[in-house]
Amino acid sequence: MAANEWSLPAVLDVVTDAVPEREMLVWTTVRRTYAEVRERTRRLAACFQGRGLGVRRERAELQRWECGQSTVALVLSNCPEYVETMIGAYRARAVPFNVNHHYAPAEIGALLDQLGAEAVVYHRRLGPKLAAAGAARGRVLVDVDDGSGVAPLPGSTAYEEALDAATRTDDLPVPSPDDLYLVCTGGTTGTPKGVLWRQADVYVSGAGGVEGATRELITSIARGGGLGTWFAAPPLMHGAAQWTAFAGLHNGATVVLHDDSKAFDARGILETIQRERVTMMSIVGDAYARPLVDEMRARTYDLSSLTRLATGGAATNPVLKRALLDMVPHLTIVDGYGASETGGMAFGSSTKDKETREFTLSQGAAVLSVDRSRFIEPGNDEIGWTARTGRIPLGYLNDRAGTEETFPVIGGQRVSVPGDRARYAADGTMEMLGRDAMVVNTGGEKVFAEEVEEVLRRHPGIADALVVGRPSDRFGQEIVALVQPRPGASPSPREVRAYVADRIARFKAPRAVLLCDRIGRHATGKADYTWARQAALDALPATAS
Numbered sequence: 001m002a003a004n005e006w007s008l009p010a011v012l013d014v015v016t017d018a019v020p021e022r023e024m025l026v027w028t029t030v031r032r033t034y035a036e037v038r039e040r041t042r043r044l045a046a047c048f049q050g051r052g053l054g055v056r057r058e059r060a061e062l063q064r065w066e067c068g069q070s071t072v073a074l075v076l077s078n079c080p081e082y083v084e085t086m087i088g089a090y091r092a093r094a095v096p097f098n099v100n101h102h103y104a105p106a107e108i109g110a111l112l113d114q115l116g117a118e119a120v121v122y123h124r125r126l127g128p129k130l131a132a133a134g135a136a137r138g139r140v141l142v143d144v145d146d147g148s149g150v151a152p153l154p155g156s157t158a159y160e161e162a163l164d165a166a167t168r169t170d171d172l173p174v175p176s177p178d179d180l181y182l183v184c185t186g187g188t189t190g191t192p193k194g195v196l197w198r199q200a201d202v203y204v205s206g207a208g209g210v211e212g213a214t215r216e217l218i219t220s221i222a223r224g225g226g227l228g229t230w231f232a233a234p235p236l237m238h239g240a241a242q243w244t245a246f247a248g249l250h251n252g253a254t255v256v257l258h259d260d261s262k263a264f265d266a267r268g269i270l271e272t273i274q275r276e277r278v279t280m281m282s283i284v285g286d287a288y289a290r291p292l293v294d295e296m297r298a299r300t301y302d303l304s305s306l307t308r309l310a311t312g313g314a315a316t317n318p319v320l321k322r323a324l325l326d327m328v329p330h331l332t333i334v335d336g337y338g339a340s341e342t343g344g345m346a347f348g349s350s351t352k353d354k355e356t357r358e359f360t361l362s363q364g365a366a367v368l369s370v371d372r373s374r375f376i377e378p379g380n381d382e383i384g385w386t387a388r389t390g391r392i393p394l395g396y397l398n399d400r401a402g403t404e405e406t407f408p409v410i411g412g413q414r415v416s417v418p419g420d421r422a423r424y425a426a427d428g429t430m431e432m433l434g435r436d437a438m439v440v441n442t443g444g445e446k447v448f449a450e451e452v453e454e455v456l457r458r459h460p461g462i463a464d465a466l467v468v469g470r471p472s473d474r475f476g477q478e479i480v481a482l483v484q485p486r487p488g489a490s491p492s493p494r495e496v497r498a499y500v501a502d503r504i505a506r507f508k509a510p511r512a513v514l515l516c517d518r519i520g521r522h523a524t525g526k527a528d529y530t531w532a533r534q535a536a537l538d539a540l541p542a543t544a545s
Helices: 008-018 034-050 080-091 105-114 124-132 159-165 199-205 215-223 239-250 266-276 285-298 318-327 400-406 449-456 493-501 529-538
Strands: 023-027 030-033 071-075 095-098 117-123 140-144 180-184 194-198 229-232 254-257 280-283 308-311 332-339 343-350 365-368 384-389 413-416 420-424 430-435 439-442 445-448 462-472 476-485 512-515
Touching (some): 008 034, 008 080, 008 199, 030 034, 034 080, 034 159, 071 105, 080 095, 080 239, 105 124, 117 124, 124 140, 140 159, 180 199, 180 239, 239 280, 254 266, 266 285, 280 285, 285 308, 285 318, 318 332, 343 384, 430 449, 445 449, 449 462, 449 476, 449 493, 462 529, 476 493, 476 529, 493 512, 512 529
Parallel strands (some): 023 254, 071 095, 071 117, 229 254, 229 280, 280 308, 308 332
Antiparallel strands (some): 023 030, 180 194, 332 343, 365 384, 384 413, 384 420, 420 430, 439 445
């Protein structure tokens, strides 16, 4: 364990000592200070400890794909209790993890079994899903009253009652920097995986920490006003939203949470920015940017406080970025590249006067050769793998093969290789090309789906688009574009193909264009490529015309 390493609760305790009365969490009408949240999370930790949750084996005794701590599933929409449950579990030396509550019951049950959940904290309206999956049996259950009127599951303890019953908090364990942070991948291209991080590593690589941070530095940043008011608009079941929230909290910000139990509401989000004087907000690509732009064109909002907009997890159309910068001229839009397996790895900033597609690398970020034998030097235009060294995850929970594949040891150091392609520019910035799983091999050429998607989303008549490959007798694979037209627009497949062919190499243009009422996306805003591939196969006779 290196000097000045931190567990996540230890950082929050330093911040709380510095600014106890500052508002920490804001959600709808609920407002809680740092001091209030510390007391509530200590009580929840005592509840977990009293139910037998905690550490079983210390990190030094384990393989990197093993977890020696109790795991706690969070089946919740955004709310203060989501963040409190995470912190309370960490204080008990248990490990919370995110569950997509939009999954079918069988999917939720399978994920809880896969990750060995010993406890579940859930919104009452989601209890029937847990019951249908048989996921409630044999587990500690804590229910959060969401006003739905749905009865809690048998044997479940109400969240507030659990806190009220835990009156003794003086014998809680001392969390370790080696304790785990567990985040489930979004399952964009396959089955979700549980990514295991040491808390000390994710603090620096994904959650706003500074390498070698001291108590004095953390205190100084917090007392200096922190980072203002941060708005985590995406669901906390999305790892990037967790990192936004915790990065703000670790630096003394007030964190505002969006109520994602309802349909996406651009007006509500903009009203929240205006009301709470938000200084930074995070979104997920076009799924958020387009309705926000449309709403800003329809009504006037005071967004003078908003100075930074962070977008990641999915591509953001350059046309939409320009629209946002035109309407909020003082704004800086930060495109972030990262993954559950890497943390925040590279960033590109755009302002009204300067837009960029290049990414500045975070510490440890690199480009690895295709054969994974060497690191590529800046200025070499060879296409390779994005990679990161240093403070990276330990591995995938209960998956030795996956751990050794994604986190190989190269040249004596452990490396994270999340599966994306990139190349270096001569100035040392990184050009992102897309996920290798989304490369379409067509007629001997490799086409990155994200490159084609970016062009499609610039079309004035297209609201959203995804690109996949499907089998072709002639080309091996052919490129299929699934396109959602803008209201009132009706672009023809031939027009769409010509639009793409005029802007990038003709062989990258889709050979089939499928018009869809709506593009399949996960609740987080990430693309649902499983849906897209199936839709392309179901429409196999379709061709551009």
